Each structure stands twice: as C-alpha cells, then as structure tokens.
Amino acid sequence: MNAFGLAPLLLIFPAIGVLFNTFAGPRLIRAERKTGEMYAGWFASLMAILAFLVAVMLYFSLRAHDYHAETVRLFDWIVVPSAGFTIPWAIQVDTLSVTMMLVVTGVGSLIHIYAIGYMHGDPGFHRFFAYLNLFLFFMLILVSGSTYLMLFVGWEGVGLCSYLLIGFWFDRVNEQGKVMNADAGRKAFVVNRVGDFAMVLAMILLFWAFGSLDFGAVFGSAVDLFAHGEMVTLFGMEMTVGAVLTAVTILFLLGAAGKSAQIPFYVWLPDAMAGPTPVSALIHAATMVTAGVYLMVRSNVLLEIARQSTLDGVAGASLLGLSGPDWIALTGAATAVLAGLIAFTQFDIKKVLAYSTISQLGFMVAAAGMGAYVAAMFHLITHAFFKALLFLGSGSVIHGMEHGHHHVHEHDHEHDAHHKAEKFDPQDMRTMGGLRHKMPITFAVYMVGTLALAGIFPFAGFWSKDEILAHASTNHGSIFTAVYILLTVAAFCTAFYMGRQIKMIFFGSPRHEAAEQASESAPIMTYPLIILAALSLLGGLLNFPFFTESAYKAAKAAHSFGINLGLEHWLEHSITAFALTEEGIVHMPHTPTWMQVDVALISTILALAALALAVGVVYRKRPQTATERDPLQGTPIWWFAILPFEWFYMHTVVPAFKWSARWLAEVLDGAFWHDFVHDNIIRDLFVGFAKFSANVLDANGVDGLVNGSGRLTHAVGAVLRKTQTGYARNYALGVFLGTVILLAYFIFAS
Amino acid sequence: MFSTVTIDWYVALSVLLFTIGAMGVLMRRNAIIIFMSVEMMLNSANLAFVAFARHLGDLDGQVLTFFVITVAAAEVAVGLALIVTIFRTKHSISIDELNVLKG
Numbered sequence: 001m002n003a004f005g006l007a008p009l010l011l012i013f014p015a016i017g018v019l020f021n022t023f024a025g026p027r028l029i030r031a032e033r034k035t036g037e038m039y040a041g042w043f044a045s046l047m048a049i050l051a052f053l054v055a056v057m058l059y060f061s062l063r064a065h066d067y068h069a070e071t072v073r074l075f076d077w078i079v080v081p082s083a084g085f086t087i088p089w090a091i092q093v094d095t096l097s098v099t100m101m102l103v104v105t106g107v108g109s110l111i112h113i114y115a116i117g118y119m120h121g122d123p124g125f126h127r128f129f130a131y132l133n134l135f136l137f138f139m140l141i142l143v144s145g146s147t148y149l150m151l152f153v154g155w156e157g158v159g160l161c162s163y164l165l166i167g168f169w170f171d172r173v174n175e176q177g178k179v180m181n182a183d184a185g186r187k188a189f190v191v192n193r194v195g196d197f198a199m200v201l202a203m204i205l206l207f208w209a210f211g212s213l214d215f216g217a218v219f220g221s222a223v224d225l226f227a228h229g230e231m232v233t234l235f236g237m238e239m240t241v242g243a244v245l246t247a248v249t250i251l252f253l254l255g256a257a258g259k260s261a262q263i264p265f266y267v268w269l270p271d272a273m274a275g276p277t278p279v280s281a282l283i284h285a286a287t288m289v290t291a292g293v294y295l296m297v298r299s300n301v302l303l304e305i306a307r308q309s310t311l312d313g314v315a316g317a318s319l320l321g322l323s324g325p326d327w328i329a330l331t332g333a334a335t336a337v338l339a340g341l342i343a344f345t346q347f348d349i350k351k352v353l354a355y356s357t358i359s360q361l362g363f364m365v366a367a368a369g370m371g372a373y374v375a376a377m378f379h380l381i382t383h384a385f386f387k388a389l390l391f392l393g394s395g396s397v398i399h400g401m402e403h404g405h406h407h408v409h410e411h412d413h414e415h416d417a418h419h420k421a422e423k424f425d426p427q428d429m430r431t432m433g434g435l436r437h438k439m440p441i442t443f444a445v446y447m448v449g450t451l452a453l454a455g456i457f458p459f460a461g462f463w464s465k466d467e468i469l470a471h472a473s474t475n476h477g478s479i480f481t482a483v484y485i486l487l488t489v490a491a492f493c494t495a496f497y498m499g500r501q502i503k504m505i506f507f508g509s510p511r512h513e514a515a516e517q518a519s520e521s522a523p524i525m526t527y528p529l530i531i532l533a534a535l536s537l538l539g540g541l542l543n544f545p546f547f548t549e550s551a552y553k554a555a556k557a558a559h560s561f562g563i564n565l566g567l568e569h570w571l572e573h574s575i576t577a578f579a580l581t582e583e584g585i586v587h588m589p590h591t592p593t594w595m596q597v598d599v600a601l602i603s604t605i606l607a608l609a610a611l612a613l614a615v616g617v618v619y620r621k622r623p624q625t626a627t628e629r630d631p632l633q634g635t636p637i638w639w640f641a642i643l644p645f646e647w648f649y650m651h652t653v654v655p656a657f658k659w660s661a662r663w664l665a666e667v668l669d670g671a672f673w674h675d676f677v678h679d680n681i682i683r684d685l686f687v688g689f690a691k692f693s694a695n696v697l698d699a700n701g702v703d704g705l706v707n708g709s710g711r712l713t714h715a716v717g718a719v720l721r722k723t724q725t726g727y728a729r730n731y732a733l734g735v736f737l738g739t740v741i742l743l744a745y746f747i748f749a750s
Numbered sequence: 751m752f753s754t755v756t757i758d759w760y761v762a763l764s765v766l767l768f769t770i771g772a773m774g775v776l777m778r779r780n781a782i783i784i785f786m787s788v789e790m791m792l793n794s795a796n797l798a799f800v801a802f803a804r805h806l807g808d809l810d811g812q813v814l815t816f817f818v819i820t821v822a823a824a825e826v827a828v829g830l831a832l833i834v835t836i837f838r839t840k841h842s843i844s845i846d847e848l849n850v851l852k853g
Binding site: 724726727728729732733736 | 846
C-alpha cells in the first residue's frame with residue numbers, strides 16, 4: 001500500500017486555499033466580521049493541515065516502500081521535440097523532500113492557526129491567509145520539484161510571497177513619511193534578485209555541462225564523467241567536471257546567500273521583520289530562508305565532487321586555493337559570528353531574533369559546506385521548531401504590549417491628550433520588563449525556546465548544534481578548525497543575546513505603563529506555542545546520538561539502531577554522497593556517529609556562562625527605565641571592537657564612505673565630469689559635429705546629391721528631346737529599323 | 751509556260767512591293783499617299799501568303815489573306831475618317847504640319 005499518487009494533493013490543497021480566500025474571503029468578512037474571520041482563517045489552516053496529512057502519508061509510504069524514492073509525473077512542462085528534450089513537471093518523493101514537506105506543512109499549520117488569533121481585526125485578514133497559502137504552495141513546489149527548474153519556480157514564488165507579506169502593511173509610514181514596510185519588501189526582493197541571478201547562471205552551467213536539469217540525470221552524469229575523468233566542453237573549451245562544479249557550487253553559495261541571508265546579502269532579513277510576526281516565524285525563520293540549505297543538501301553530490309576535485313588537484317577546481325564547499329562552510333561560519341555579534345546591540349525584540357536567524361542559518365550553511373548534510377537538516381528542523389516558537393512568542397509579547405498600551409489610553413484619554421502624540425513602539429525591549437507575571441504561558445514557552453536556541457541540554461538545539469560542532473572538530477584540516485572556532489564563538493554569542501533578551505523582556509520591573517497593563521494572549525495563540533515548545537524540548541530525539549563508541553559498534557553489529565540516529569538513517573537514502581563515498585568515488589568528510597563529549601561540554605559550559613554573564617552580570621541592574629542606556633553602549637572600542645557595532649561602523653566605515661562620496665561628488669563628478677567632460681568634451685564635440693553636419697555634410701553632400709540628380713535629369717532630357725521630332729515618318733523609320741534589327745538577330749543568331 | 755513562274759518570282763515581287771510601300775511611308779508627306787503605301791505593304795504580304803499557300807499545298811495562307819483584307823478595310827475606314835478630320839481642322843494633309851508631339 002502506498003500513497004504516492006496523493007502527492008499532487010500536496011500542491012492542490014494550498015492552491016484551493018488561495019482561491020477560497022481570494023474570492024470568497026472578502027465577501028465572508030464583509031458579511032459578518034467575526035464568523036467571516038473564523039471561516040477564512042480556519043479554511044486556510046485546514047488546507048495547511050490537509051497538506052500536512054498528505055506529507056505524513058507520503059512518509060509512511062516511503063517507509064513501506066523501503067525508502068525507495070518515487071517520482072510522480074504530473075505533466076510535461078517544456079517539450080522540445082526536435083531536440084528530444086523534455087522537462088516534466090514532476091514531484092520527487094524521497095526522504096529529503098518528505099522531511100522538508102513535513103517541516104513546512106507541520107510548522108506552517110501551527111503558524112496558520114496562531115495567525116487566526118494574531119491577525120484578528122486586521123482589514124487585510126483574508127488577504128493575509130491567501131498569501132500564507134500561496135507561500136505554502138510555492139514552498140512545496142520548491143521542496144518537491146524533481147528538477148532544478150521546478151526548484152527555481154518555487155524559489156522565485158516564495159520570494160514573491162516574502163515580498164507580498166513583508167509589505168503586507170504597505171501603507172504604514174514612519175515619522176519621515178516613508179512607506180517603510182513597502183520599502184523593506186522591495187529591499188528583500190531586490191537583494192534576492194542578485195542571488196537568483198547566480199542561481200540562473202548555475203542552472204545554465206549545469207545544463208550546458210550535463211544536458212539536463214533533472215536532479216537524478218545531473219547527478220548521474222556528473223558522477224559518470226568525474227569517475228572516468230572525462231572533460232566537458234563549455235564555451236568551446238575543454239573543462240574538467242571539477243572546474244564546472246566548483247563554479248556551480250560558488251554560484252549556489254551566492255544564490256543561497258540571497259535566500260538564506262548569508263554574507264554579503266543578509267541585509268534584507270532584519271528589515272523583513274516589518275511583516276506581521278507569523279510571517280517572520282513561517283517565512284523568515286522556519287521555512288523559506290532554509291531553502292538555501294535545502295539546495296545545498298539536495299546538491300550534495302555536486303558539492304562532494306567539487307570538494308574531491310580540489311583535493312585531487314584537478315585543473316581549475318578551486319577558487320583562491322579553496323574548494324567550493326570550503327567557501328560555503330567559511331561563509332556560513334563567518335555569518336554565524338557576525339550576525340550573533342550584531343544581535344547584541346538590537347533593541348527591537350524581532351530584530352534580535354532576525355539576526356539570530358541569520359546566525360543559525362550560518363550554522364546550517366556551514367554544516368552543509370562541511371559535508372555534514374544530516375546535521376544541517378537536523379539543525380534546520382530543530383531551528384524551525386524553536387525559532388518559530390520564539391517568533392510566535394515575541395508576537396504574543398508584542399500583542400500583549402499593544403493591548404496594554406491600548407488599555408492605558410482608554411482610561412486616561414480625556415485628560416491626557418498629549419499621550420496620543422507620544423511615540424510608542426510595542427517591539428522595543430527597553431519598554432518591556434517584568435512580563436513573566438503578566439504573561440506566564442508566553443514566558444514559559446519563551447524560556448523553552450531560549451534554552452533550545454542557546455543549546456542547553458536536553459533541548460533540541462543542543463543536539464543539533466552539537467552535531468555540527470562535533471563534525472567540525474572531528475575532521476582534520478584548517479578549514480574545519482576555523483569553522484569550529486567560529487561556530488563556537490557564535491554559539492557563545494547566541495546564548496548571550498538570548499540571555500539579554502529574556503532579561504529585558506520578562507525579568508526586572510516594568511519600564512513602561514503598557515508593560516504594566518500587558519495581558520496574556522488568547523488560547524488560539526498560546527496552544528500552538530505550547531505544541532512548538534514541546535517540539536523544541538523533544539526535537540533532539542529525531543537524531544539521538546550514541547553516547548559512546550562501543551554503543552555505536554554494538555548497535556551496528558546487531559543492525560538495530562533503535563531511536564538513535566533516526567534522521568541519519570532516514571536521510572542517507574537521499575544523500576547519494578554516502579553511497580559514492582562507500583564506492584570510493586569521493587571522500588566525504590567523516591561524520592561522527594557517537595557523541596563527542598568534550599565538544600558538548602565546552603559548548604554547554606560556554607552557553608551557560610554566556611547566559612549567566614548576560615542575565616547575572618551585564619544586565620543585572622540595568623536597564624531600569626525606558627530611557628536608560630544599554631550597559632554595552634559606550635563601551636571602549638578596545639573592549640570588543642565589533643560589540644558597539646553601530647559606533648564602530650559610524651566611526652570607521654561611514655566617514656570613509658562619506659569622504660569618498662564627497663570626493664566623488666565634488667571633484668570627480670562636479671569639477672571633472674560636469675565642468676570639464678561635459679563642457680569641453682561632450683558639448684563641444686557635439687556642437688562641432690553638428691556644425692560639420694549642417695555646413696559641410698548637409699550643404700554640400702546631401703544638397704549636392706539632391707540638386708545634382710535634378711540637374712542630371714535635366715541635361716539628359718535636353719539631349720534626348722532632340723530625338724522627339726514630332727514627324728511620324730521618323731518614328732516609322734525607328735519601327736522599321738527596330739524590326740529589321742530584330743529580324744536580323746533572330747535569323748543570324750539561330 | 752505556267753510552270754516556269756516559280757515561288758521565287760512571287761517572293762521577289764512581294765519583297766519589291768513591300769519595299770516600295772515602306773519607302774512610300776518613310777518618304778512621302780501626303781497622308782493619302784502614305785496610306786496607300788501602307789495598303790501596298792499589306793498586299794505584298796497577302797501575295798506572299800497566297801504564293802506560299804499554293805507552293806505548300808496548304809490553305810492556311812489563303813485564309814489568313816482574308817483576315818488581312820478585312821483588317822485593311824477596317825483600317826481604311828478609320829484612317830480615311832482621321833485624314834478627313836485633319837483636313838478639316840488644318841486645311842492640309844501634309845504630315846509635316848502634324849508635329850505637335852515635337853519634344
């Protein structure tokens with residue numbers, strides 16, 4: 001019994017949800033606000049839940065089918081009969097895609113339900129759910145496609161939904177009258193375009209080199225060519241497979257850097273927090289931004305061939321001496337540290353989480369670049385749980401603060417009109433404090449999320465983060481060592497900024513009257529939070545490690561792993577690089593199969609120390625009031641050059657930029673470009689050319705030609721008119737002579 | 751003897767008549783004379799037709815002669831009408847006076 005035939009439903013259910021909320025939603029809500037919202041919200045949630053059930057059925061089908069991948073062909077998409085070339089629209093059901101489907105639809109369903117409560121009363125309620133369903137639709141295309149082209153369709157589609165949802169409140173303006181949400185959406189869209197361009201180039205390269213975009217065909221052909229050491233012809237040049245795939249992996253890195261917010265394209269993600277909080281949780285934390293990681297894991301064969309080519313010293317198979325995957329690993333690790341440091345100085349509750357997301361995505365990208373594909377997916381899943389939890393928790397906090405603010409103003413609006421003019425930002429952590437008594441459920445689940453993110457035993461984040469660190473520490477090579485050190489620093493930063501955040505939000509005393517009046521959110525919002533908290537607590541069981549080498553060896557001898565390494569045994573059916581390593585074609589970095597106690601101890605101690613440092617030392621007393629400075633502000637630069645990141649930035653990068661910009665504007669642009677080039681070269685050249693054209697070319701050349709042709713006609717006519725005597729006999733003579741000549745010709749020529 | 755007059759004689763006479771007609775058309779100024787010369791050329795052709803028809807034992811030439819005579823009659827009717835009209839307007843039938851097409 002299998003349910004592979006149900007796979008198309010995975011896409012059909014969200015599509016129905018989009019249509020329902022686009023066409024029926026506005027009418028329902030206009031007719032009756034409260035019940036209309038119920039129908040619109042629950043219908044969309046139901047579609048997400050149904051898609052989740054389909055994914056669950058696919059999961060059991062795969063188990064029953066001995067994990068054998070299946071491709072469900074829907075129709076032929078691009079057909080070129082003359083070239084015998086077809087790109088089908090097909091759904092690939094294998095362990096990797098089903099994992100992604102489960103995460104996307106599972107976390108997605110919870111966030112849909114939460115959003116019914118969060119978006120209550122919003123004028124765009126139905127539009128919001130239509131967009132959310134549309135996002136699910138495209139995300140499922142992305143993870144289920146069997147070709148790079150289908151993946152790209154989903155990739156662009158989720159980019160579109162991201163743009164629509166970041167700018168969901170597109171009419172909101174800030175003090176300067178700028179439509180900041182719409183601007184943030186545009187920024188995300190445009191930054192992503194840069195990465196997408198790299199994706200297109202990568203696909204073109206793959207197609208030229210291997211003649212297909214189908215995952216199976218590309219990987220098969222790449223392995224064949226690589227194993228036989230054959231060359232491919234590109235741009236009329238013979239190139240090694242290693243060189244092509246190094247270029248492809250670098251281009252994939254750029255594409256993933258856009259979508260998954262890595263250096264240098266991470267700038268869009270913090271701004272994307274302008275969207276409603278459920279969007280931040282679903283798109284900008286749990287699912288869409290992990291698309292880049294999925295791409296890397298999906299392309300594991302290409303990455304491993306690129307790595308092996310560099311090791312073998314194949315011609316052209318490295319960039320500045322490093323292989324493509326090395327660049328991926330270093331980019332991810334550097335992003336993890338940089339974003340972790342930037343998060344120290346943020347005051348917006350969601351911006352902290354945004355930088356945290358960038359940092360955690362850095363962990364995943366680094367893991368994929370190190371060949372730790374299972375660990376990358378493991379961290380992707382647990383991160384989806386706890387980061388969705390944290391974002392939804394922050395949404396609950398914001399909701400509570402807004403309610404508190406509203407409550408305050410209802411009571412004293414008649415005699416306190418100036419309060420209206422006062423700016424209140426419900427997302428500013430400096431106005432919070434002491435919320436643990438007001439919002440007990442939110443506090444409890446937020447603590448679970450924080451501990452999971454900080455990597456404290458036994459929460460989910462501990463296991464997944466530890467697996468990545470263990471992978472980095474057990475492999476030899478300077479890249480792995482560098483990544484290990486960077487990621488350990490990033491893990492320390494993670495615990496620190498999360499400690500700072502919970503201290504500022506939940507502990508101490510309220511620093512604003514809104515915080516005093518804040519209240520717990522409705523059950524429709526807290527139940528999804530509790531489910532996500534449970535997942536964040538238990539997520540580690542997905543890929544529970546062996547504690548000792550002997551336990552692993554005993555289990556291997558008995559061919560029974562129990563609950564241990566579940567995800568690894570599940571995913572290894574999709575990650576072909578494992579099989580290629582066994583065949584000896586490539587040599588993947590070694591994956592640790594039992595727990596590295598020293599690594600786990602170091603990271604746990606660092607995390608606890610960072611939490612203690614944040615909660616107990618740096619933020620113990622301050623900030624007490626909303627206007628008080630952050631203790632880290634104004635720290636001398638030698639203390640931590642990057643810590644007051646903004647100060648550092650304002651005093652080094654900005655003046656240099658300003659100076660160069662002024663130089664460019666005044667000297668280069670003003671004096672040189674405008675005055676000299678414009679007047680002396682462009683204008684004078686233009687005028688000179690115009691004069692030449694008018695006085696020489698036109699007067700002599702063009703006019704001469706026109707008048708000359710007239711004069712020529714006149715002269716020829718004056719000569720020819722003499723033949724027109726007007727005497728009939730002259731014409732007759734002509735006719736006779738002509739006849740004679742013709743006759744003579746016919747007689748003598750033949 | 752009848753048989754001594756061979757096809758060559760007829761052709762020679764036809765050529766002679768045609769040449770006289772052509773010269774008349776080219777050299778004379780009187781429109782009537784030119785007209786008559788044209789008729790002579792047509793009839794020289796008729797003579798050649800009939801002679802060859804007889805020589806080849808084929809009636810096609812004889813039939814064609816009737817067509818030529820018919821066309822010549824029609825032409826005379828139109829041509830004489832033109833000449834009469836020209837005489838009425840110009841009081842002359844010298845074609846040298848009809849040179850309004852001079853370039």
